[in-house]
Amino acid sequence: MIKGLGGLGGLGDMAKMMKAAQEMQGKVAELQESFKTMNAVGEAGAGLVTATCTLEGDLKAxxxxxxxxxxxxxxxxxxxxxxxxxxxxxxxxxxxxxxxxRLYESLGLPADMKLPI
Structure with a gap:
């Protein structure tokens, strides 16, 4: 038996972290996919011209x-x-x-965190 591992406790914690990371990656991917259908509306000339684009920046209207x-x-x-x-x-x-x-905060992460996902 190897001392210091405390059975599988250390590996169990690692497995929990990996599972949490996978869940987080899934949530981020889901949110990023939703950006294709979420819209923002901009205007100019006190509303004489309005433009609608997705959160990905694609002009829709x-x-x-x-x-x-x-x-x-x-x-x-x-x-x-x-x-x-x-x-x-x-x-x-x-x-x-x-x-x-908002997603990062809901996951208990710093709001300004930059993830490589």
């Missing part, structure tokens, strides 16, 4: 109020469209980060 379709305002409209898309992408990135923090 763009809505433009018809009142801004004036040929002399072409550059303004283009700027509003870009601003709305950027706003949606930033909101998506922020929400994605918040969702990951």
């Amino acid at each position: 763009l809505e433009i109020d018809p009142s801004i379709f004036d040929p002399s305002q072409k550059e303004v409209v283009e700027d509003l469209i870009l601003a709305a898309i950027k706003d949606a992408q930033k909101k998506a990135a922020d929400r994605k980060q918040d969702e990951m923090k």
Whole structure:
């Protein structure tokens, strides 16, 4: 018998840690998969242009109020469209980060922990 192992206690703790790590990896993977269907909406021009994207940053919808379709305002409209898309992408990135923090905290991990998963 090898001294210091206390039977299988040390190995049992390692098995528990491995199981917890696998569960955590599964939860992270599940959350990351959900980012493909979770949306964030950005806007520009006080709502004249809205953009919707997934938390992965993929643009899904763009809505433009018809009142801004004036040929002399072409550059303004283009700027509003870009601003709305950027706003949606930033909101998506922020929400994605918040969702990951919430998961880490629920697992008893530091909210700012960066896992290689």
